Amino acid sequence: MNRVLRAFWLVVMLSVPLWLQDQYLLHVLITTGIFIIAAMSLNLLLGYTGQLSLGHVAFFGIGAYASALTTLGFDVELFPGFRAVHQPLPAIIGFFVAMLVAGMSGYVIGRLSFKVRGAYFVIVTISFAEVTRLVALNWVELTQGPLALTNIPPYTLGISGIGFYTLWSKTAYYYFVLAVGLVAYVVISRLVGSRIGRAMIALKENETLASSVGIDVTHYLVLAAVLSAALAGGAGSLYAHYLKIIDPDIFLFIYTVTMVIMVITGGKGTLAGPIVGGLIFGFLPVIVRPIAAPAVQWILYGALMVMIVFVLPRGIVPALDRCLARWTQSRDKVLSMAGSGKPNLSKQP
Amino acid sequence: MDQLLQHLVNAVILGGTYALLGIGLTLIFGIMRVVNFTHGELYAFGAYTVYFLAAALGLNFFLALAAAVIAGALLGALLEIALLRPLRSTDIDVVMLVMIGAWIVMQNTELLIWGGVAKAIVTPFPDAPLVIGPVSVSWLRVFVLLVAFLLIVATYLLIHRTKLGKAMRATFQDSDTAALMGINIRGIYTATFALGSALAAAAGALLGPVFLVTPTMGDLASLKAFAIVILGGLGNITGATIGGFILAFVEEIGAGYISSGYRDAMGFLIIIVVLLFKPTGLFERAERVG
Numbered sequence: 001m002n003r004v005l006r007a008f009w010l011v012v013m014l015s016v017p018l019w020l021q022d023q024y025l026l027h028v029l030i031t032t033g034i035f036i037i038a039a040m041s042l043n044l045l046l047g048y049t050g051q052l053s054l055g056h057v058a059f060f061g062i063g064a065y066a067s068a069l070t071t072l073g074f075d076v077e078l079f080p081g082f083r084a085v086h087q088p089l090p091a092i093i094g095f096f097v098a099m100l101v102a103g104m105s106g107y108v109i110g111r112l113s114f115k116v117r118g119a120y121f122v123i124v125t126i127s128f129a130e131v132t133r134l135v136a137l138n139w140v141e142l143t144q145g146p147l148a149l150t151n152i153p154p155y156t157l158g159i160s161g162i163g164f165y166t167l168w169s170k171t172a173y174y175y176f177v178l179a180v181g182l183v184a185y186v187v188i189s190r191l192v193g194s195r196i197g198r199a200m201i202a203l204k205e206n207e208t209l210a211s212s213v214g215i216d217v218t219h220y221l222v223l224a225a226v227l228s229a230a231l232a233g234g235a236g237s238l239y240a241h242y243l244k245i246i247d248p249d250i251f252l253f254i255y256t257v258t259m260v261i262m263v264i265t266g267g268k269g270t271l272a273g274p275i276v277g278g279l280i281f282g283f284l285p286v287i288v289r290p291i292a293a294p295a296v297q298w299i300l301y302g303a304l305m306v307m308i309v310f311v312l313p314r315g316i317v318p319a320l321d322r323c324l325a326r327w328t329q330s331r332d333k334v335l336s337m338a339g340s341g342k343p344n345l346s347k348q349p
Numbered sequence: 350m351d352q353l354l355q356h357l358v359n360a361v362i363l364g365g366t367y368a369l370l371g372i373g374l375t376l377i378f379g380i381m382r383v384v385n386f387t388h389g390e391l392y393a394f395g396a397y398t399v400y401f402l403a404a405a406l407g408l409n410f411f412l413a414l415a416a417a418v419i420a421g422a423l424l425g426a427l428l429e430i431a432l433l434r435p436l437r438s439t440d441i442d443v444v445m446l447v448m449i450g451a452w453i454v455m456q457n458t459e460l461l462i463w464g465g466v467a468k469a470i471v472t473p474f475p476d477a478p479l480v481i482g483p484v485s486v487s488w489l490r491v492f493v494l495l496v497a498f499l500l501i502v503a504t505y506l507l508i509h510r511t512k513l514g515k516a517m518r519a520t521f522q523d524s525d526t527a528a529l530m531g532i533n534i535r536g537i538y539t540a541t542f543a544l545g546s547a548l549a550a551a552a553g554a555l556l557g558p559v560f561l562v563t564p565t566m567g568d569l570a571s572l573k574a575f576a577i578v579i580l581g582g583l584g585n586i587t588g589a590t591i592g593g594f595i596l597a598f599v600e601e602i603g604a605g606y607i608s609s610g611y612r613d614a615m616g617f618l619i620i621i622v623v624l625l626f627k628p629t630g631l632f633e634r635a636e637r638v639g
Contacts, residue, residue: 052442116624118441119384119583123575124624127617130572134617138610253568257449264446295461302453306432309447313439 013178017171025286026170032282033177034238037184039262039274041231046260047269048192049224050204051114055125056232057256058109058132059102063233064240064250065136065143066101067094068152071241076141091155095237102233103226110225114218117207126253133251148247152240167241177238184231189271191227200224201269261301265308267315276316351483352605360601361594362490365497366552368593370570371577372504372586373548379584380521380541382441383433386448388549389571390455395421395550396557396566397459400468410473414496414554421550422543429542434535452571460564467561493555500551501590507544508586517541521584549574569613576616579623582630591632595619 020026042056073088089097113124136143143149155176158164167173191197199220203210211217240246258281266277281301288297312319370392377385395417402413432451436444474488508514519527520537528534553570560566577596581588596616604612623630 050442052445112621112625116628119378119445120579120624120628122384122445123579124620126572126575127620131614131617131621134611134614138608257453260446260449293461295457298457299454299461302450302457305450305453306447309443309450310435313443 017174023170026174028282028286030170030174030177030242031239032278033174033181034235034242035258035262035282036275036278037177037181037238038232038235039259039266039278040181040184040188041228041235042259043263043268043274044188044191044228044231045224046263047267047273048197048200048204049221051117051221051224052122052260053113053125053225053228054122054253054256054260055109055127055129056228056259057251057253058125058129059106059229059232060236060239060255061129061132061136061246061248061251062105063098063102063236064246065149065236066233067091067098067237068149068240068246069142070094070097071153072149072151074142091153091241092157094241095155095234098233098237099230100233102236103230105233106226106229107222110222110229111218114221114225126256129251129253129256133248136248136251143248146247148245149240150245152244152246154241154244173242177242180234180238184234185271185275192271196220196223204269261305263315264305265315267317267319270315270317270321273315273317280316354482355484356601356605357598358484358486360597362486362494363601364594364597365494365501366556366593367573367577367597368501368590369497369548369552369555370574371581371589371593372501373545373552374574375578375581375584375586375589376517376541376548377545378578379586380517381433381538383542384441384445384448385542385545386445386452386571387428387455388545388574389567389569390452390459391421391425391546391549391567392553392556392570393459393562393564393567394424394455395553396470396562397463397468397553398550399554399557400463400470400562404468404470410558414551417554418547418551421553422547424550425546426539426543428546429539433538433542437538452567456564456567463562463564465564467563469561470558472558489558493559496555497552500548504544504548505586513537513540573616576620579620580631582632585630585632588630588632592630595631 016029017026020029038056038060041059042053045051045053045056069086070089071091071094073086075083075085077083109125109128113121113128116124137145139145140147154167154173156164156166157176165172167176192200199210199215202213202215203217203220207217236250239250262277262281263274264277265280266273266275284300285297288300292300308315370388373391374385374388377383377388398417398420399410399413402408402416403410408416428451432447433444436447472489474492476487478485478487479491506514508517516527516532516537517540519530519532520534520541524534527537549570553566573596577589577592580592580595581590596619599619600612600615603615
């Protein structure tokens with residue numbers, strides 16, 4: 001049953017560009033996909049280790065800038081008399097550099113931030129994100145500041161000697177994002193089912209108990225932060241090369257909030273949660289846009305967020321799971337009653 | 350030297366309003382254990398109320414100021430009763446998410462009503478600044494410092510000299526025991542949130558005429574209030590007062606001598622440095638995990 005369902009969704013996702021002719025909707029689907037990947041990475045921290053990081057956009061933005069700068073090249077003076085010069089490299093290398101650089105920042109920020117918990121952790125992560133935003137805004141020599149990095153080329157895939165393919169079209173880009181998303185999904189689902197994932201969940205449930213049975217809490221938290229940051233960095237790279245322009249606004253707090261809303265609405269700590277939440281908040285603007293101003297849309301988002309926390313505090317996916325479980329249970333009960341009823345009937349002459 | 354003196358004077362004036370913001374937030378966190386993301390929006394609400402009453406309706410500026418503080422308290426009480434009271438026993442993260450949602454709703458309501466264009470509030474103070482030796486200060490800023498100072502003293506007196514203040518301090522120390530002693534905890538929570546909100550609205554109402562009023566003005570105010578509170582230690586009112594002045598000094602000196610582009614980064618750097626090296630805040634009092 002589960003396998004059939006999974007195959008069905010895979011076919012649906014693979015066939016989208018065949019039946020979806022509207023280029024605008026395809027565009028929304030691509031950006032939604034990128035944000036779903038970012039939300040999946042946040043879910044690793046928020047859902048599985050229980051740490052509410054509100055600076056996640058820092059890794060997304062760092063990835064976007066790292067990828068764009070790798071591809072465009074730069075020439076900056078680090079110290080007086082010492083210049084760092086970098087020649088442009090292919091965009092696909094930028095993608096991996098983005099994951100690497102974001103992962104390393106995840107290590108540093110994680111090491112520092114996990115010294116505190118709860119409200120302090122939340123505030124310190126926001127601070128890190130704001131500092132990176134201000135650096136991107138003010139280090140004009142490297143990032144062009146508010147003038148933005150422009151003309152970021154799309155990815156080119158291929159092997160030398162066989163042939164190359166550049167992702168110019170939306171359809172091609174859709175498949176690339178889908179592929180990255182599927183890999184991320186598989187990696188995360190394997191991870192949370194492994195020893196590492198169980199350790200993370202254990203320290204979410206009860207940190208003191210987890211450390212008393214020998215789980216190195218900081219080690220696993222930092223590990224989660226590194227993996228989560230690297231994935232967010234990859235999503236940032238996808239975003240940069242898709243839009244072909246990035247500016248320091250990519251670090252705005254509101255993007256973190258968007259990712260958090262997606263995870264919470266869908267259901268934190270579930271594999272499908274970020275996808276469900278991401279699709280809802282990715283396509284909500286498409287539905288609401290013709291009838292409401294942007295400010296009204298955001299009011300709706302905020303109100304929805306409050307309502308979700310009040311009505312479905314665990315998110316949509318766990319609620320659906322429970323409904324489904326209840327339904328199958330009652331169906332089984334009916335079937336078994338019917339089943340046990342039959343022989344009785346047949347016994348009657 | 351003259352320049353340094355001018356920076357110091359500016360810092361003191363800014364510090365007064367920062368202290369107001371910080372005291373409001375630290376009260377709410379200390380007593381209610383709520384990370385209040387709407388704090389900056391109440392700051393913006395105070396500024397918009399003054400703009401609406403004074404500039405749009407033509408009410409007296411000083412009356413508009415008083416009205417803004419009262420309106421801030423009412424809005425705070427409303428928020429507390431509607432959103433926080435039902436979530437009293439839930440996880441701190443859940444409450445944070447609700448407050449973020451409320452923050453988004455409030456900010457965009459402002460944007461919807463007032464538009465994105467910055468508004469200026471005209472005050473009855475003379476344009477010519479007060480000049481003392483090498484330093485010049487506008488009369489408005491002198492007034493702002495004065496009112497901020499009065500409000501800080503009033504808050505101290507409220508907390509330390511009144512029955513309500515005693516009940517608040519008791520709730521801060523141990524809410525269960527306070528409830529056993531017959532203190533109306535729900536009322537105390539609402540009063541605390543209203544007081545904190547009123548102080549934020551007052552800070553906004555005072556700084557609104559000094560700077561410009563925009564729908565996003567609350568974002569940085571929230572984050573700066575966090576910085577002040579962390580500097581002073583959560584729940585520590587004296588710490589928040591001193592923290593407000595420290596942040597203003599660091600920002601002013603940083604903007605004057607390092608780079609004005611990194612002015613707003615100073616608060617965040619303070620947060621990061623303090624949490625890394627002295628996570629209990631500069632004026633240690635309560636424990637800080639959780």
